[in-house]
Amino acid sequence: MAVRECEAPHCSGADAEINEICKQEGWPIGHPVLTRDSQGPCTCTCSCFALNTPICISEVEVKAIQDIKKGDYIYVAGLDLKWDQKKVLFSQGTKGNSKQPLTIYIVYGDNQHLVVTPDSLFLVENKKLKRADKLTPEDYLINQNGEKVKINGVTIGDFYGGFHHISTNIEEPSSDLQGHLIVANGIVCGDYALQIYYQSRKAYDTEMFVGTNEPTVGTQEYKSKYGTIENIKNKEFIPSHEHQIEKPPSNAMTFISEEESKRYMRYGSFRNFTDPNSRAWTEYLFTQFKSFYPEINYSLDWDNEVVNAYAWIEDGKRYVQLTGGLVRAEALEIEGISLVLAHEIGHHYGGEPFYPDSNGLSCEGQADFYASRNIMRVVWFGEYYITVMEKAITQISKFFKVTNKRDETEETAAFLPKDEELNMNSCSHPPGACRIETYNAGVDLKPKPACAN
Structure with a gap:
């Protein structure tokens, strides 16, 4: 049964119910949840940042993402990177230590890292947004001062923990992304509303997103070109290339x-x-x-x-x-x-x-x-x-x-x-x-x- 993705407003509006179901059933991030909008059956997903990801709430303060509640203030900006505090209108997530497959682990700068869902969006050096599962060591991320930050490696695997997402603006983003950029562990990223908007058909007609024709993290093409990250010290993350899976014999x-x-x-x-x-x-x-x-x-x-x-x-x-x-x-x-x-x-x-x-x-x-x-x-x-x-x-x-x-x-x-x-x-x-x-x-x-x- 072919089921399309829900348009952005529906997923955003139903997010509280989606995440509640995900928590009750123990479904991982990215799990497709069948629902309906005005056009018929469609899917939204449980989803963006791993718990304990530090988010800037002011120029000098950070707070763990799951501790940011609706009504709190965080630091936001648009493409001009002029930061200001704005009230959080949306805060939801999953809890627990269940296995979360297909998560992206990014190492950058001075051995800093982020664990995110594949569809999380990052501002790169050309001032466009790029999905986490398309980032490469050839890309540069951007910090809150607009400075380039080198990516050291990207890999995919299973994360044993919860995820959370926030937004200060639930409206469709304008071309300058005003109010939809946040700072996660020193790196400029898109908020949840922007992530949802990216999944809509309207997003494909804009110039704010980097094309996705490049190899995806985890594929053989990607690993051959960029390698993998070895000796990850985060015990909650197990890279896919370290999975032990039974191999069929030659006479299978x-x-x-x-x-x-x-x-x-x-x-x-x-x-x-x-x-x-x-x-x-x-x-x-x-x-x-x-x-x-x-x-x-x-x-x-x-x-x-x-x-x-x-x-x-x-x-x-x-x-x-x-x-x-x-x-x-x-x-x-x-x-x-x-x-x-x-x-x-x-x-x-x-x-x-x-x-x-x-x-x-x-x-x-x-x-x-x-x-x-x-x-x-x-x-x-x-x-x-x-x-x-x-x-x-x-x-x-x-x-x-x-x-x-x-x-x-x-x-x-x-x-x-x-x-x-x-x-x-x-x-x-x-x-x-x-x-x-x-x-x-x-x-x-x-x-x-x-x-x-």
Whole structure:
């Protein structure tokens, strides 16, 4: 289900309720919260600065951000950096020591640092605003005196703590940003109202924001160009590159072939590395599927940009893993990711035919068929099964670049290696059009198509 972001006024107006829900449920910052505005369903997010971030409240005084209440005064300015005290109209946040994924850690100046959400905005040397997850060691931040401050490094990871945000002006920002710039630990940043405004469509028509075509913090492209931060002394922050995650063995079953994966990585379209929806969808699906298939160990290798999913058995334990590259593919949303997950579970429980020497893991066509006919019916009960499957098949069709027609046999996939087109009776991956036909057959309770081996 494609859901747009709410326009700025709605998110700002509903922020108190959003954050209250986030606190009650223990949802992390960036967690997408479905709501409605005048245009229909949309998402806002729990969100900006880590607790205890010092904020200037006057020329010489600072205060921890969570201690700044509505009605207090803080130091604010516009692009002219003429600072003055102004009353806080908005102060909300999350508390506790829960895990907050996809947070940005910035080291600058004389080993100072900030921990912020990816969409936090910083004033850079050209007097424009740039997202935290796009900052690089080539950028210069600005202090309250307008002086440049060198960035020493930027990385992404998990933060164990709460976040808070404030604003002295809840109106749409003017072109001079008057009243929307604050000072956080010596650095000029955008307030929460400006952060919300950046998410609106109107912001794209302004010149106040730096373009986001540069690599995102945490991606392989970014790490290859700028490296990572080593020996972080903040015990509350764990960099993503230090995560220990189970790696699938070389003989693990996959959703698509290695050749297809490479083609999709080259030609496919992807959501941003810090996209909250992709991660939230996948983690929700793990919880959903685990209630029906508890023997499986589920994992998401978020940092892995390979487009694939894996199933394997090791030391008598069953594993399923999805990669970040796959769940961030624009063609797939929660329904499509659900069917991919069901396919991998289908390797474990789909029955004959089995891969040779695989400890009883089903062949690809059988995993597709069992996933569609059995697993998805178990997880998505009643009529909702049909709703989810129809959306899932449409999304998988876009993923494979084939038409979604029942009994379709003509292969049109842009990413399919030609040498697999003739391999119709093996245990390997059938052509994309055959896989769509197999999914439809499972929904319609028809026999497995011959092309699915």
